[in-house]
Amino acid sequence: MYYEQLNQMKENFKQTDLICIVDKKGNILYYNNYNDVCNKLGSNDVIGMPLLEVYPWLSNETSTVLKVIEKGEPIVNELQCYEVNKSFTVNAINSAFPLKNKSDLLGAVIVSTNLDEKPHKMKKNSRIHKEALATLHAKYTFNDIVTVSEGLNLTKIQLKKAALKDSNILIYGETGTGKELFAHSIHNDSSRRNFPLVAQNCAAIPSTLIESILFGTTKGSFTGAEDKQGIFEIADGGTLFLDEINSMPIEMQVKLLRVIEERTVRRIGDHRDIPINVRVIASTNENPMNLLKEKRFREDLFYRLNVVSVEIPPLRKRKEDIDYLCSYFINYYNQAFGENITGLDSEARKILNNYGWPGNVRELRNCIEGAFNLVDGSIITPKELPTYILASEEDAPIKKLSDGNSLMDLVEQYEKEILKDALVKTHFNIAKAARLLAIPRQSFYNKMKKYKLQT
Known part of the structure; x- marks a missing residue:
């Protein structure tokens, strides 16, 4: 994976308007301006300056x-729209990679490619425009999803x-469970793999x-507006991954539904x-x-996207993956x-297996x-x-004892949670829930009655 990321970075250098290196405090160490329309200061003027001042x-x-500096993880092919001022916005593909040594994060490097339709640089369907779009490919496959969980x-x-069909897909999973990996993998296994994969965090x-950003703009539609493609046009022929779609305002969900149903887009103005x-792949955390129930997701849009739906279980519900992932990440680093x-000692392994992992695989x-x-x-x-x-390991047993729970109480509490989880999964x-737990259906009914569980 490490060398694949380096190769991806080299690919991004082929079509780029800006290369910039910043230290871990966000100060610019290196700046190469090939066609940076956002900064007119010139490379000699920005060295040493904070990025947010430039x-x-x-x-x-x-x-x-x-x-990337905050999380320490690479971001590849992030499509972004920058509002420089009220009359000037820029659409760009950005990729950034952390720079590390053994003891510390040193900084990060970013490469940026402007996607706007400028006559001298990015005419639609021009060779350069096509090559820039060609960098919008999926970087993960199903082989990159590491698990021993059945x-x-x-x-x-x-x-x-x-993936072999063209139906829309909705992925539900907590933050850090790997929803983006699945979206990339689906695209890579589909007939659209040679067309763009555009990922946008809503x-x-x-x-x-x-x-x-979604639908594009037309020159003159508002002050300073230019002809710009939205991400639906940029993703034409390929896949659009709308991450955290639950963050999209309800009024925009109506317009999104129209585009998905009619398979046409109308730019603003x-x-x-x-x-x-x-093809749309959406995810929600x-x-x-x-x-x-809370009216934050339109039912008509939900059913339009929920043609194929999956839930990615959190790491705490697939404990068998913890040791396996530890070995995988140790080999990686x-x-x-x-x-x-060579590995973890027995005590460290026990602590990691007992921890709840709210940040999931990423954590x-x-x-x-x-x-x-x-x-x-x-x-x-x-x-x-x-x-x-x-600290969480030290507090866990104290908390259980302070609650006054007997061994039987704890066992019953655990059994109730297992039954609830089986019901949700099926x-x-x-x-099906009884078969999942390998117990007779009547036994399952009796336990539901005991714990007052409702279907």
């Missing part, structure tokens, strides 16, 4: 490179089948720009409907049923850092990477684990 319309939340492997099999779109051929860590990966920065020998021990994880089909 690009004041950005923030820690919207800057691709600053997000349930998650079944989900992989189901989505491999669904939570990251400013409310004032969301319509123009235009009277023409432009045909599009796009909140339970869709709760969103519907041995390659990345040139180390030879586990960061935990292992952090341990690589602190370990002295060849084995990771508890002292190299994050203090908040150690969509409250009692016969």
Whole structure:
């Protein structure tokens, strides 16, 4: 995976308007301006300056490179729209990669390609325009989804089948469970693999720009407006991944539904409907049923997207993956850092298996990477684990005892949670839930009655 990311970075250099390196504080160390329409200062004037002073319309939340510094993970082919001022916006593909050594994060490098239709640079259907779009490909396959969980492997099999069709897909899973990996994998296994995959985090779109980003603009439609493609047009022939669609304002969901149903898009200020051929994969980090009940997700849009739906279980519900992922990430960082860590000691392994992992796989990966920065020998021990994880381990038994729970209470509480989980996984089909737990259906009924569980 590490070398694949390096190769991806080299690919991005082929069609780029800007290369910039910043240190971990966000100060510019290197700046190569090939065609940076957002900054007119010149490369010699910005060295040493804070990135947010050179690009004041950005923030820690919207800057691709600053997000990479915060999380320590690469972001590849992020499509972004920058509002430089009220009359000037820029559409760009940004990729950023962390720069690390064994002991610290040093900074990050970003490469940016402008996607706007400028006569001298990016005429639609020109060679350069096509090459820029060609960089919008999926970087993950189903082989990159690492698991020994029977349930998650079944989900992989189901989505491999669904990838061969063109139906829309809705993915539900907590933050950090790998929804983007599945979206990339679906695209890579589909007949659309040679066309763009455009990923857009709906939570990251400013409310004032969301319509123009989705559908594009027409010159003269408002002050300073230019002819710009929206992401539906950019993704034409390929796949559009709308991450955190639950963050999209309800009024925009109506317009999104129209585009999906009619397979045409109308730019802001235009009277023409432009045909599009796009498969939509959407994801939500909140339970869709709760969103519907709270009127934050339109039912008609939900049913239009929910043709194929899957739930990615959190790491705490597939504990069998923890040891396997630890070994995988240890091998990964041995390659990345040139180390030879052989594994975890028994106590560290026990602590990681007992922890609840609210940040899921992403949190586990960061935990292992952090341990690589602190370990002295060849084995990771508890002292190299994050203090908040150690604190949770210490507090857990104290909390249980302070609640006054007997052993029988704890066993019954655990059994109730297992029954509830089985019902949810089988969509409250009692016969299937009983088979899942390998118990007679009557026994399942009796336990439901005991714990007052409703279907």
